[in-house]
Amino acid sequence: MSSALLKTRRSQLTKGRLPGYAIWVVLGAAVVLAAAVSALIGFDVVVWALIAAVFFVVGATLVTAAAEGSRKAADSLMTYLVYGSFVIALLPLLSVIWTVLERGLPGLSYDFFFTSMNGVTGATDNASAENGTPVLGGAYHAIVGTLQITLWASLVSVPIGLLAAVYLVEYGRGGALDRAITFFVDVMTGIPSIVAGLFAAALFALLFGPGTRTGFVASVALSVLMIPVVVRSTEEMLKIVPNELREASYALGVRKWRTIVKVVVPTAISGIASGVTLAIARVVGETAPILVTAGFASSINLNVFGGWMSTLPTFIYYQILTPTSPTNIDASTQRAWAAALILIIMVMLLNVVARLVAKIFAPRTSR
């Protein structure tokens, strides 16, 4: 008697709901139907997947609507759309990483890392294509340029950014100046990178005559992009340093600047360091400001204050847009993708380092 009651109750609760397997039936039907339709219009895996997805979403929604009502149907439609949007968002990521790995790995060699494009001409590329010999020329000059320009940009922007953040958090009292700085730092985060490049170019053109293009001009351009990021992240980190630490230090008679240097900043150093690393990761991949400020070099230039320089992003850009040999563009394409792989690895490494720094040096607070 009681078991029969339980049984009816369970069926009462699940009455009007689709059984769990229904969704898989719809999925199977959608895949088969899509295969049929795509075979009609010329078979292609991408088209097949697209049609199957559309069939499944429409079919599953209709089936749910018939069995469970329109509210449930709308809910499940939303669920499919949300899951679908995530899958769509991942596609370009996977495609980019796959492309860079597939096309970049063959170009990576010892020579690629340690030779420049000096003396590599269209004839060299034609010869290597005809004879089947390895592609000559490498990205050494671009790697060195990237490191140097980024280093100088960091040297300029990290002190300024740190001090400005210290001012905002420790000295600012919310006056007009503080609000102006906060506001314009926010605005600066939105400056298009090419405008930052134009600014540096215009500044140095006024100071040292038109056409001044050196690595340092590029560093200044990158600093404009980097400073707001450094200020923002440092500010956030300084704000979460507990006030008790500052007060304890003041109570011992320690000067404010000593308190900041010895107590506040060391407490927040993990977050600050990871913020700075992320800022560097952001500017390492910038192309547009370098294009208009550092020119383009094919040989090694170690002097940031004189002569044109090349960086990995501009190297990629020029190798693709103006191949060294217009008739055999494969050599240039291969170099470009190999450089792209190095660049992505650099950026990813910086991101990982930032996360590790934040984790390892995190302050041990009681909270």
Next chain:
Amino acid sequence: MTSVPGAQRRTSDPKGFPVSTSTLTSRDAAGKSGDRVFSGAALGAGILILVVLFGVAVFLIIQALPVLGADPADITGGDGFGAYIFPIVVGTVIAAAIALLLATPLGIGVALFISHYAPRRLAMTFGYLVDLLAAIPSVVYGAWGYAVLAPQLAVAYGWLAENLGWIPIFAGPASQTGKTILTAGIVLAVMVLPIITSLSREIFLQTPTLHEEAALAMGATRLEMIWMAVLPFARTGIVSAAMLGLGRALGETMAVALVLSGGALTASLIQSGNQTIAAEIALNFPEAYGLRLSELIAAGLVLFVITLVVNIIARWIVSRHRDFSGAN
């Protein structure tokens, strides 16, 4: 100079206690100047930021000035600066609009997936994956769009021109290489997506749990809960996220410079043609000199003003939202 009055005060201290007082005051003087130097440096750094931003505007204006006085016939195109800048402003807006139209719904969907749909344990990892999209340099996106996406889309464009060619934006003949403004817009959408996603995700996660639970307790489905509790709360946040994404899309250079084979302004999105300000500058700056240089800098100034306005509006919305959620 500053140490002299301190030294005098130390020797002429009327109260006595020569040893202890003098050591205290001498420390004091050293500490005081340290304090002054440090706070001065911090203040200076803050002011320097304002000066830099001001400098960006001033130097661009100075370098762009020759354009105003120039003979209209000397400007590229031969019809003055207005006729030169108008098509590329429109092109910039078209590309950014395409990017935003694609990325906003998708970004909201992804953000909802991470905040409300994905299994809790995996949500962090998924969020990190989407953030990786932001870590890829723009030139790599450009190269990807150039080498992978454009050839794929060329096929689709051919189909669009054949079947939907009567709509002006899909008018044929379609580009054979696929290097069109629509491709550029799609690449931009991919680049803007992580910005919109991460900002909306933050705001979705801030939705008061009580509101959500109240909606669910009334028998709302998950969609209805999101519709009634999450989206109204996050509306301003989504708008500002989209605005910040717009700012990025307007100023993005490399993706467009590599992906789009530019040209005159055309209504069709699937033909080659159109150009954006940023790409125009990047493509022409290295060889430019004289008046052409001023032209490009003036174009950069226009871009600067446009993105500045967009960003200020976005920040304004964010700050209003901050007050609102603080009061909650």
